Amino acid sequence: MDDDEEMKPESSKTEISDDSSSWLDSSSYNFFCNDRESSILSEFGWNLQPDNDRRTTHRDEAINCVLPSEHMDLEQGSNLAGISSSSSSSRLLLPENLMSVNQTALMISSSIDAASTCNPSVSSSSSEELPEKSTGSDGKPPDKPTTKGRKKGPKRIRQPRFAFMTKSDVDHLEDGYRWRKYGQKAVKNSPYPRSYYRCTNSSCTVKKRVERSSQDPTIVITTYEGQHCHHTVGFPRSGVFSRDPAFATQMNTSAAEPLYVPGMMQFHLEGRGLPNVTQLTHGLQREVVRSDQVLPESASHLPTDEGLLGDIVPAEMRNR
DNA sequence: CGCGTTTGACCGGCGC
């Protein structure tokens, strides 16, 4: 049933998935972009404007992207899978291991729906912000006779979500937090299931979705929702995190200083919604074909003249 | 035994 579309080359259909584009709907966001990429995006009708006020960081170990604060009301000092906030904008630090499990990841992120502030202190007690169903811990008897009856409540408010794509063999990447899987669903038009994880910290409401791209099975799409109200639970034995100063810094303080990256201009992207993954990928494919320039894989997570957007294009696609 | 995963059922939003 799910083998019909499975290995169809990108020529036929190029959507990552129906819903993966649905959250790319905020009005603006910032990212690294070089001249070529900006021209590509311009071809798609997206209005790029240099934004020199906001600076984005790309270090050896982590990527730091600036997101529009008007869509993200993150609390100072809070963190979500490496997201920290400053006075004017929020930044997302991707820990090195997320970037380099098999290299290649482009963070594409945006906020969503009600990006209401969710301060850590609120997590379990504030019912107004988080109409999350009773988590079972309360043992509330269901309204319905069924054992799986759910408490009705106000409309569920989605917390800010952040997604990024990682080229990786493993679905569930270590990110310093412990996750408990609570569900798995088949994804429409994709042979690969989507897994749902929840932070094991009882007072933490952060959730995470992991799915593989139906187009390129080597790409894992990870989506975080919510903010951690606690620190990481210790790092993996290999110490990937401990040798990641950027990530460690971010975890200990929210005041990660913005750095300027030589050779990389930052643009402010404006339009009637963000270009979705498909559009970006398409444009870059074309560009890559034209430029006939293939990055060495080992260096693909470093800033190059292709910029970060170039990383989104899987090697196989580049070679087409 | 505790914790995490699996899996089928259920709920609710949304489009037609």
Next chain:
DNA sequence: GCGCCGGTCAAACGCG
């Protein structure tokens, strides 16, 4: 109103 589908629940199960 109905059906589809994403998201969640929770019992059963597996594993260390």
